[in-house]
Amino acid sequence: EIVLTQSPATLSLSPGERATLSCRASQSVSSYLAWYQQKPGQAPRLLIYDASIRVTGIPARFSGSGSGTDFTLTISSLEPEDFGLYYCQQRTNGRYSFGQGTKLEIK
């Protein structure tokens, strides 16, 4: 089973600042990685897939990078609505796993 480790667990930033969230896989997942945002009481929402492709309708301030075992989600300039939980997800041989999440909170 491929384990995804996200860091940091909590990130405290102010609106307008740049956020950098990391996801590391226990073995290579090539570019089979996605990022999701989750707000309290809601289901996760897909933001980025195949490591770097932004979903239609997701603002350009969200970007993804990486391949193999190390991946990054960057939010260039935080808006108030960006605060919440972020999860990475990988797909291997038809099976999936998620990271434990990064909580992005307002400083």
Next chain:
Amino acid sequence: EVQLVESGGGFVQPGGSLRLSCEASGFTFSNYFMNWVRQAPGKGPEWIAYVSTSSATIYYADSVKGRFTISRDNAKNTMYLQMNSLRAEDTAIYYCARINYGNWFDPWGQGTLVTVSS
């Protein structure tokens, strides 16, 4: 509008059973692979099952293999999760999710809560 609506959650004692449903609307259900994902309180999501369009291919997470069964009825635009031999650690919100963009979960339903407790 693409929509997924789960139902069937509730309170059950350890060892009991529940059947969850996921009704799809706003898209051609039979053309899409589907999944069940759960999220325990305060934890990250956990993928638990996948079914292909024709049900020819099914995958399970090790944590539920042998206890849970995923199925779908394309004529009814509905996917199911039969859960047997439930344990306290199965307590979670259960979501259904469509595969989109090749491999990824989009959208998700609103979830249904399953509580396993004596």
